[in-house]
Every structure is written in structure tokens, then in C-alpha cells.
Amino acid sequence: MSEEFKVEIVNPEKSFLVKDDVSEVVVPAFEGEMGILKDHISIISFLKPGIIKILSKSGDENYYVEDGIVEFKNNNLSILTSTIFNLADMDKSKQQDLLKEAEEEANKTDLNDQSKYLADQKVEVLKTLN
Amino acid sequence: MASLDDLKKRIASVKSTQKITKAMKMVAAAKLRRAQESAEKGRPYSEKMNNVILNLSNGISDKENAPKLLSGTGQEKTHLCVVMTSDRGLCGGFNSNIIKKAKSYFAKILDEGKELKIITVGSKGNDQLKRVYGDKIIENISFKESKNANYFDADKVGKMVIEKFEAGEFDVCTIFYNQFKNVITQIPQAQQIIPLNNEGEESSSEESYEFEPDEDEILSNLLPKNISTQIFKAMLENSASEQGSRMSAMDNATRNAGEMVDKLTIEYNRSRQAAITKELIEIISGAESL
Numbered sequence: 001m002s003e004e005f006k007v008e009i010v011n012p013e014k015s016f017l018v019k020d021d022v023s024e025v026v027v028p029a030f031e032g033e034m035g036i037l038k039d040h041i042s043i044i045s046f047l048k049p050g051i052i053k054i055l056s057k058s059g060d061e062n063y064y065v066e067d068g069i070v071e072f073k074n075n076n077l078s079i080l081t082s083t084i085f086n087l088a089d090m091d092k093s094k095q096q097d098l099l100k101e102a103e104e105e106a107n108k109t110d111l112n113d114q115s116k117y118l119a120d121q122k123v124e125v126l127k128t129l130n
Numbered sequence: 131m132a133s134l135d136d137l138k139k140r141i142a143s144v145k146s147t148q149k150i151t152k153a154m155k156m157v158a159a160a161k162l163r164r165a166q167e168s169a170e171k172g173r174p175y176s177e178k179m180n181n182v183i184l185n186l187s188n189g190i191s192d193k194e195n196a197p198k199l200l201s202g203t204g205q206e207k208t209h210l211c212v213v214m215t216s217d218r219g220l221c222g223g224f225n226s227n228i229i230k231k232a233k234s235y236f237a238k239i240l241d242e243g244k245e246l247k248i249i250t251v252g253s254k255g256n257d258q259l260k261r262v263y264g265d266k267i268i269e270n271i272s273f274k275e276s277k278n279a280n281y282f283d284a285d286k287v288g289k290m291v292i293e294k295f296e297a298g299e300f301d302v303c304t305i306f307y308n309q310f311k312n313v314i315t316q317i318p319q320a321q322q323i324i325p326l327n328n329e330g331e332e333s334s335s336e337e338s339y340e341f342e343p344d345e346d347e348i349l350s351n352l353l354p355k356n357i358s359t360q361i362f363k364a365m366l367e368n369s370a371s372e373q374g375s376r377m378s379a380m381d382n383a384t385r386n387a388g389e390m391v392d393k394l395t396i397e398y399n400r401s402r403q404a405a406i407t408k409e410l411i412e413i414i415s416g417a418e419s420l
Contacts, residue, residue: 010178012281012362014171030351031343044182045342046351069352071182073339078178082281082355 005038005075007054009063011084019056025077026053027070028125042073047081049102049122062087064098064129066122087129099126134405137398141391148387154220155380162313162373168278169310169366176363179356183326185339186349197346199292199353202325203301208245210300210324211235212291214307214364215255216372217274222379224308224316224372225254231318232306236263247300251287251365279365281358288358295324307364308371314378316371323360326353 006020026035028050036043047068054061068081085094105111106119132140187200213232215225232255239246249269250256256270269290273283291303303324308316341348 010175012172012175012284012359013168015174029342034342041340042338043340043342044186044348046348067355069179069182069348069355071178071185071339080175080178080182082285082358 003038004056005077007077007079009052009079009081009084011081016081016084019054019058021058022054022056022077024053024055026051026055027079028052028065029070036070036072036077038075040072044069044071046070047079048118049125051087051125052079052084064090064125067118090129095126095129099123102126132401134398134401137394137401141394141398144387144390144394148384148391151380151383151387155377155384158221158373158377158380162370162377164278165366165370165373166310169370172363172366176359179352179359183349183352183356186341186345186352187326197350197353199295199324199357200326200349203298206244206301208247208300208302209239210247210249210291210294210303212249212251212287212303212305212361213255213259214305214361214368215250215252215258216368217253217272218372219254220379221372221376222382224375225252225258227316227318228306228308229255229258231320232259233262235304235306235320236266249287249291279362279369281362284362284365285358287361288354291324291357291361292354300324305361305364307368308375310367310370310374313374316375319364319367321360321364323357326356 003023004021007017007022007025008015008019009017024035024037026033027045028034028047029045030048031045033050034045047065047070049066050064052063052065054063064085064087065079065081066083068079068084071078071080085098102119102122106116106123108119111119211232213228215228219225236246236248246263246266248259248263248267249271250259250267251271251273253270253272253274256267256272260267271287271290273279276283294300295303302322304320304322306318306320309319311317
């Protein structure tokens with residue numbers, strides 16, 4: 001019956017979210033957005049700033065992440081991330097704070113290409129949330 | 131022998147000390163529970179991280195060109211030691227145990243003629259080390275303002291370590307912290323984080339992964355994160371250990387204070403009795419001589 005699999009999001013402080021009735025997860029992988037369905041091949045990839053979409057029977061959820069690693073194995077999706085926010089809980093002021101922080105970082109001059117790219121990404125994603 | 135008044139004062143002072151140690155014990159117990167919880171909650175992350183890295187390093191094809199954080203610089207000349215201690219005292223042997231462990235390691239390194247660099251995290255470790263190894267300490271970090279161990283602080287330490295590694299300032303990095311076993315037992319640990327020591331650990335699965343982008347790139351992205359994660363884990367273990375150690379130290383102190391109050395009270399009563407007897411004898415012999 002099931003086209004469902006399990007997803008687990010952990011951040012350093014705790015296990016952030018565990019859900020086992022997920023039908024699809026879209027993650028902002030480093031080389032582009034990636035949709036993961038059941039029986040996907042085992043994969044390890046890492047994330048850039050963006051939105052994780054979790055589609056499940058009990059409702060869809062959206063999370064904003066700044067970085068992280070995804071591992072998919074045996075229909076278990078693990079997402080390790082240090083910064084994650086549920087979009088449903090995120091209000092305007094929180095978002096503005098993050099945006100301001102990201103913009104400051106993007107405007108630093110001593111960044112290498114990769115961190116510059118990541119910071120720009122952050123700004124872009126946060127702006128689209130408006 | 132001390133006068134009655136002096137004894138009375140001493141009893142009062144020991145009693146008020148006991149009150150303080152008792153309160154500290156209660157506070158430590160409450161904090162311990164929280165610290166223990168967060169140490170447990172933090173475990174899945176570091177375990178998963180470890181797993182992923184194991185899978186990755188097994189899958190890596192070109193061992194020669196593996197990232198330096200994984201394979202090392204190829205030499206072991208300069209050692210960096212990150213000594214993690216608490217910012218507050220009155221926690222029994224907590225800090226001294228770490229320092230003792232670290233010092234014996236330092237002695238070994240120096241005996242072998244290698245260079246030593248120290249980063250202290252937490253002010254107590256710095257206080258104890260700067261007398262002997264003052265010239266070796268290159269950095270001292272303290273998180274007095276942060277109430278609980280948080281990842282943000284760990285990341286700061288991690289980034290600093292990596293920065294120094296990339297600048298070629300050291301070859302091997304070891305962190306010292308107390309592992310929390312239970313309230314009365316904390317085990318001082320020395321854990322090597324650069325190069326990563328995976329020997330003896332087998333990957334949980336033989337399954338091959340698909341990597342996107344390739345292994346090398348993921349690894350070089352992941353390894354710095356792993357450093358921060360390991361440091362964070364050490365910080366969590368440390369804060370649980372600190373509270374546990376403080377709790378048992380304060381428990382002992384409270385008990386000792388209780389014993390002391392008992393002893394002093396007996397002494398007080400005895401001298402009071404003696405004074406009364408003395409007065410009586412004086413009165414009686416005074417009356418007799420009349």
C-alpha cells in the first residue's frame with residue numbers, strides 16, 4: 001500500500017522532527033533541488049540554504065534550513081542540520097532578522113567563493129519568503 | 131579552650147555554610163537533569179554524523195588525496211590540545227581531573243620533542259594551566275555568558291581550530307573533556323579529532339551510496355562540521371559532568387558541615403556544663419569557708 005517512508009531531522013541540540021508517513025520530501029541539495037520518493041537509491045548529499053518541503057498525509061510542512069547533510073538509506077531519510085526553522089512558526093520579524101544577518105554576511109569582502117555563494121543563496125531564499 | 135561565645139559563633143557560621151552548600155547541591159541537581167537531557171538529545175546528531183563520515187571514508191577511492199582533515203598532514207610535529215573545563219569552581223575534582231589528564235599528555239608530547247600548543251575553553255582550565263604552560267597557551271575562550279552549552283559556541287571553537295589547521299599551525303588536534311558516566315563517576319577523556327581516528331570502527335552497512343556531488347566534495351564540506359559536532363558533544367558531556375561533580379561535592383560538603391555542627395554542639399554543651407559546675411563549686415566552697 002504504502003508509498004510512504006520515514007524522515008528524521010536532527011539538529012545538534014535534539015531530534016527535531018520524526019515522521020513516518022511521508023510521501024515526498026524536496027530538499028535544496030547543493031546542486032539543485034532534489035525530490036525524494038520512496039525507494040530512492042541510497043544517497044548522501046549536502047544542502048544549501050533553502051526550503052525543505054515535506055509532503056505527507058497529515059499535512060505538508062515547510063522548513064527553512066541554512067545548511068545540512070541528507071542521507072537516504074533503506075527508506076530512511078536523515079537530515080542533519082544546524083539551523084532549521086519551521087516556516088509556520090516564523091513570523092515577519094524573525095525573518096527580517098535572519099535576512100539582515102545574511103545580508104551582512106554576503107556583503108563581507110573577505111569571503112571565498114563558496115561562502116559568498118552560500119550567503120547570496122541565503123539572502124535570495126529569505127527574500128522570496130516575503 | 132574556646133569560650134562559649136566563640137563556640138556559638140562557630141556553630142552559627144558552619145550552619146550557614148551548610149545552608150549554602152545544600153542550596154548549591156539542589157541547584158546542581160536541577161541543572162544536572164537538564165544537562166543530562168540535552169546530552170542525550172544531542173547524541174543522535176553526532177552518531178549520525180559519525181556514521182555518514184564512516185560510510186564516506188570507506189567509499190573514498192583515492193586515499194592519497196583524501197582531505198587533510200581526514201588523513202592528516204602526514205607528520206606529527208605540532209600538537210594542538212583543546213582543554214575543556216568549566217567556568218566556575220566548587221565542583222570537586224572535575225577540573226583537576228581534566229587538567230591532570232592533559233598534563234600527563236603534555237609531558238609525553240614534550241618528552242618526544244614535539245611542539246605543543248594549547249587552547250583552553252573555560253576559565254578554570256586556563257587558571258590552572260597558565261602557571262606551568264603559560265607560554266604554550268595560544269588562545270583562551272570562555273562562554274560565561276551562555277547559560278547552557280549551545281551549538282553556536284561549539285561552532286566558534288570548531289571554526290577557530292579549522293582556521294589554525296588550514297594555516298598549518300598544527301598537525302594533530304586532541305580535545306580533553308570529562309565524559310559523563312553517572313553522577314559520581316566522570317571519566318576524563320582525550321579524543322583525537324584531527325586527523326580523524328576511525329580505526330577499529332566498521333561501517334554499519336556495506337551498501338554503496340550515490341554521492342551528489344562527489345565524495346571528496348562532500349567530505350571536505352562535512353569534516354569541518356564534524357569537528358564542531360565533536361566539540362559540541364564534548365561540551366555537552368562536560369556540562370553534565372560538571373553538574374554531577376558539583377552535586378556530589380556539595381553533598382559531601384553538606385554532610386561534613388553537619389558532622390562539624392554536631393561535634394561543635396557537643397563541645398559547646400560540655401563547656402557550658404563545666405562552667406556551671408565551676409560556678410557551683412565556687413559558691414559552695416565560698417559558703418563553707420564562712
